[in-house]
Amino acid sequence: xxxxxLPITLIGVPLIAAALVFSIGRWSxxxxxxxxxxxxxxxxxxxxxxxxxxxxxxGTITGPLELRADGLSALIVLLVSVVSLIIVGYSLPYxxxxxxxxxxxxxxxxxxxxxxxxxxxxxxxxxxTNNMIWLYVALEAxxxxxxxxxxxxxxxxxxxxxxxxxxxxxxGLCFAxxxxxLLYSGAAQxxxxxxxxxxxxxxxxxxxxxxxxxxxxxxxxxVGFGTKAGLIPFHAWLPDAHSEAPAPISALLSALVIKVGxxxxxxxxxxxxxxxxxxxVFVAIMASASMIIGILMAWAxxxxxxxxxxxxxxxxxxxxxxxxxxxxxxxxxxxxxLVNHTLFKGLLFxxxxxxxxxxxxxxxxxxxxxxxxxxxITAVCFFIGAxxxxxxxxxxxxxxxxxxxxxxxxLHLWWAVGIGMFVSILTxxxxxxxxxxxxxxxxxxxxxxxxxxxEVPVSIWIGMVVLAxxxxxxxxxxxxxxxxxxxxxxxxLAVYRAGAIP
Amino acid sequence: MPYSSILTxxxxxxxxxxxxxxxRDLAASTWAYLVHSLCLAGTxxxxxxxxxxxxxxxxxxxxxxxxxxFIPLVLRWYIVKHPATELRPTLDYRVSLLVVxxxxxxxxxxxxxxxxxxxxxxxARSNLAVAFTVxxxxxxxxxxxxxxxxxxxxxxxxxxxxxxxxxxxAPAQPETALLGIATSIVITVWILIYIxxxxxxxxxxxxxxxxxxxxx
Numbered sequence: 001x002x003x004x005x006l007p008i009t010l011i012g013v014p015l016i017a018a019a020l021v022f023s024i025g026r027w028s029x030x031x032x033x034x035x036x037x038x039x040x041x042x043x044x045x046x047x048x049x050x051x052x053x054x055x056x057x058x059g060t061i062t063g064p065l066e067l068r069a070d071g072l073s074a075l076i077v078l079l080v081s082v083v084s085l086i087i088v089g090y091s092l093p094y095x096x097x098x099x100x101x102x103x104x105x106x107x108x109x110x111x112x113x114x115x116x117x118x119x120x121x122x123x124x125x126x127x128x129t130n131n132m133i134w135l136y137v138a139l140e141a142x143x144x145x146x147x148x149x150x151x152x153x154x155x156x157x158x159x160x161x162x163x164x165x166x167x168x169x170x171x172g173l174c175f176a177x178x179x180x181x182l183l184y185s186g187a188a189q190x191x192x193x194x195x196x197x198x199x200x201x202x203x204x205x206x207x208x209x210x211x212x213x214x215x216x217x218x219x220x221x222x223v224g225f226g227t228k229a230g231l232i233p234f235h236a237w238l239p240d241a242h243s244e245a246p247a248p249i250s251a252l253l254s255a256l257v258i259k260v261g262x263x264x265x266x267x268x269x270x271x272x273x274x275x276x277x278x279x280x281v282f283v284a285i286m287a288s289a290s291m292i293i294g295i296l297m298a299w300a301x302x303x304x305x306x307x308x309x310x311x312x313x314x315x316x317x318x319x320x321x322x323x324x325x326x327x328x329x330x331x332x333x334x335x336x337x338l339v340n341h342t343l344f345k346g347l348l349f350x351x352x353x354x355x356x357x358x359x360x361x362x363x364x365x366x367x368x369x370x371x372x373x374x375x376x377i378t379a380v381c382f383f384i385g386a387x388x389x390x391x392x393x394x395x396x397x398x399x400x401x402x403x404x405x406x407x408x409x410x411l412h413l414w415w416a417v418g419i420g421m422f423v424s425i426l427t428x429x430x431x432x433x434x435x436x437x438x439x440x441x442x443x444x445x446x447x448x449x450x451x452x453x454x455e456v457p458v459s460i461w462i463g464m465v466v467l468a469x470x471x472x473x474x475x476x477x478x479x480x481x482x483x484x485x486x487x488x489x490x491x492x493l494a495v496y497r498a499g500a501i502p
Numbered sequence: 503m504p505y506s507s508i509l510t511x512x513x514x515x516x517x518x519x520x521x522x523x524x525x526r527d528l529a530a531s532t533w534a535y536l537v538h539s540l541c542l543a544g545t546x547x548x549x550x551x552x553x554x555x556x557x558x559x560x561x562x563x564x565x566x567x568x569x570x571x572f573i574p575l576v577l578r579w580y581i582v583k584h585p586a587t588e589l590r591p592t593l594d595y596r597v598s599l600l601v602v603x604x605x606x607x608x609x610x611x612x613x614x615x616x617x618x619x620x621x622x623x624x625x626a627r628s629n630l631a632v633a634f635t636v637x638x639x640x641x642x643x644x645x646x647x648x649x650x651x652x653x654x655x656x657x658x659x660x661x662x663x664x665x666x667x668x669x670x671x672a673p674a675q676p677e678t679a680l681l682g683i684a685t686s687i688v689i690t691v692w693i694l695i696y697i698x699x700x701x702x703x704x705x706x707x708x709x710x711x712x713x714x715x716x717x718x
Contacts, residue, residue: 133682140686159700
């Protein structure tokens, strides 16, 4: 296949899969679930091709319609495709059981798989577009595709969560549009013939934009993309949406949806950082606040999914902080933590889904006890995710956090490093505490009158095991993804180097 | 086209926008929103004429189709089926008018002092100030109103403010980008109204304060 067509095929394949599921999905299970799974599988293959091309070959792929794949795009594309494949695979038995329990119907499952594939297409589009206006539109598309998945059960709590989610994220993204417009107006004078504002040209344009307009634009981006990323204080939608969605969708939201916000921030604010020291400190303060408040809120939760959701608020702080540093090591650490958070948070949400699957929907820590002996695989997966998030060596979370702390030290932002370490310890204790309560001890009473409680079937735990193995492998042998991370970091830094040379 | 006609249209955008925010009868509020959108489309057309940018006529077409026709239709579909008067807002309308007036003055000052070189003409500057004010009115609705439909109108005002700023500051957008922006707002409104009617069916009121099972 022609390399130039790779980006458009990456968007096209999940889109066609979605169209297929929506049109013929109600005929049979194969059309519905096979269509989604096949589409996701093909997307992984195409993502692999893109990565090979970017890392091994030219470095960037420029396609039609202002699509462009560089190191950062390739990294996120690979991450999105692999995690969405695991989530679709996990959904097959999980949603089947939900249907048997009468919580959903086969007609609604058509919408479920169709929307997941639409979402994957929108994610690909976010990562591959080079046009700022299209970036905004694609981000809206990811929100809208997941909105109806959050209220999939159509109950009071789900509808409330979904309403909040759409209202807040759309409002936030409006700010991002305003920021884009401001930037555009500054750029239009400098390059009036350009029909569109390209991300790759931002660095060249920024020095010509008046500083006050530029700072206003940065503030708009932080509010806009920060809302999508779930940064404090724009996080109000996140715990609700994460906890009320079906378990696979919670994993999708936490592992992927909030990452596009971080991706958009990586593409925009990092470019400003070298010009404005104030931006670095501003972003570091926001990120530290996110870490601290997120972890404090997480400690107060009894609902496992809400607990994990608040950990997401806390962990996204690390990602944003690294990206805001604007140095090689900072951006590298931010991207590294982004990848790792996707892996271990996906793993944790899927493990909680497995607990809900086995116990018939229980998800409060106080209701669960002594599951470890009955569900050993889930227990091990949960602990690997918990310890990885807590930043204990030799798991992946330790490597990325260490990189971030070194990067912070290089900038002499010792207070930020201190807060990061402190929050990391709190995260570890919080997760181990929760895991201990759920899995340890003797089940004095049978959990929820469910004497036949047993380990989830292999079709469910296989996805979790894959993620757990990835967490360990990347922790022990980080060189595995170093080429991709290096390319991703370089593609961000290249843009602002273009701006540094007048 | 003279400056005064643009100013008249802009004033229409502002006043109809505030009316859409403040009128408690939802059907009337939707009409006010329709007038607001018509004025907005008119402003786009006026800018198309004075800046000689033919792409802007696509903006006019998209604005008429989405903001004047489709969104009011969706809102109307909901209002016909459900009680049409907004619940008592948390703040009185006189407070709102005062806030809006102060915000407008602040934005005029900001645009004329700090952003003068971004918006070179007087028409652009006053439109930009109005765009920011409409944006702020949208935010204000979201912050103070309890009715779900009113909040949807708030989101629409927010988007309209951003779109007006886009047309004023960056008129040379390709038609495809415009298509995406116009489609996204239409789907947003549809999804929000769809969810709201679901909420209404289950808990019997579109009062967002009753949506308190979950806490952020």
